Amino acid sequence: MNKIPLYGLLIAVGSAIYVFESFIPFPIPIPGARWGFSNMVIVYALPFTSLPWLLALVLGKAIVGGLISGRFLGPTFLMGLLGSVSSVLLMYTSLKTFKKSGLILHSVIGALSNNVVQVLIGAQIVSSWVIIGYLPYMEILATLSGSANAVIAGILLRRVSKGART
């Protein structure tokens, strides 16, 4: 596959998940907080993609997802975008550093950092530090969703690579 159709497809799938996951109730009452299943496409692309393309993927997903869900350029949009950018950077670094580990570690690191940045920015928006109290709960959920993303993305990667080889 060429790069542009591939990443276009990934952005489309990611945005679809992004919209779909807002129907799954998120048990923590922080504005802008969500499961983050749409990051599955980033975890999927992580092993074979260069950093600029990963960032393009994140940006594309945020813009398309933001437009579809009507959050584009709102305060929670900014929270989400900065969160995903920092998480991609950390995931990429983790991929290059921890050679022996699997996708789960990279994915969970990404999800954890995503939430940390989101809460920090959220605290700025509402100008109060009290919402940091929610962080441990959010990180538990991030560990779960990050692991789930990694498992699904990993299985997909294996299937697709088998198909590509035959």
Added chain:
Amino acid sequence: MRNLSSKIFSRTDFWFLTIVCAVLLSWIVISNISPHASKAVILVHGKIYKVVSLDKNALFNIKWKDIHLMTVQTKNGSIRVKESTCKNKICVRTGWISKDGQSIVCVPNRVIIYTKGAKQAPYDLMTYQ
């Protein structure tokens, strides 16, 4: 495409997950030891709007520049947002909070409600003759 046979799970991942979960669980346990709060502080647009005692049962409205934002209820040492004009109603879904340091956040209305302990903070300054 290269590197497609990447691992999903390895020993490193196992230990990593274990440590992360341990840290998070202990964080949650520690933060839950906090005692029941006696007061709630309501911030609107970053400023203290009102401090309410949780001992009393009350129902009151929060307004900002004469625009109704939400209705807040206190009952039996707890506080909640009963009704809000915001779109997503996250603040309403938070439900009752009663422990020290808990909070309800409403970003669209820029309202934060957080609980505070029993001790009254001493004054910053004293005026005297």
Added chain:
Amino acid sequence: MRKTRVVILSIFTLALVGVVLVTVILKRPPQYYIQQGIAFGTDVKFAYATKKRNAKIVVDAMFDELKKLDNIFNPYREKSELYKLNHSNGKWMKVDPRLFNVLKYSTDFSKETNGEFDPTLGKVVVLWGFNTDDPNKWRLPQPSEISGALKHTGYKYVEFKGNKVRLLNGVWIDLGAIAKGYAVDVLLKMAKMNDPSSSGYVDIGGDIGIIGPKYGNQPWKIGIRNPRGTINDAIAHVYLYKGTIATSGDYERFIIKNGKRYYHIFDPKTGYSPNNFESITTISTSGILSDAFGTAAMVGGMEKTQKWSKGLGVAYLIVDEKGHVETNSLWKNYEEP
């Protein structure tokens, strides 16, 4: 090759996290530069935070300014402007413009309160000994002495011409009721001129002026001293984002003779201290007004205080002679944060 790439990436990531942390830390509550000392004959405390990073310089300048003000307004310091004026034997004297303005303000305020406030009671204050900090010098004078001293009082004997002042009839000025409040105003102006968005407070012997809200958006919580309690015993609290607060009372400089309390504020008509309130705390936009109003109220009593406060927009809390607390409707604005 790979290693260098990893190193570069790690540095990049760390830098990003660093930038996020730094912006977060920069937006954190400002750190206050706090300095305490003795100046203006009283305990002084300043807290100041400014983005211009010159808090110490400004606070030092504020202390210097207080010293200068003391050299003008302290009538019991020889060589002070006011001392010279009090000893000018009724001659026209060109005085420092600041002294001129405060004198003008005082006499205007005397007119406004029909003489219940009077800055010309210097000789009465000295007679009782309340011009010193030394309790051994405080005494109950003979009635004849008091009526003698009263002859040399009266705000009408302060005359102004151009930038000159003269004191007739041998009156002595004592600005003890107003100088601290004026100093609060001067220092607030200094702090705000340096940085209009700066924050903190000035506290000159319990006369407090707010430079800006605590941490930029929170009120300062101020305790009102219980007039019959210990130093740290507050009878009430207020929350101030701005403005000034001052207290007048009967509990710092006083003597008790034959079961009766005499203190450093005097009724210009009798030369004795009034028995209306134990203390009054006032909040207004101006330190000099808060300070002067309190003294006038101690003399004028409840009814006049109510009337004046409506005209001048002063919030007050009164502890009356029985220890009951009374506040006006303006005060309610400050009771909750």
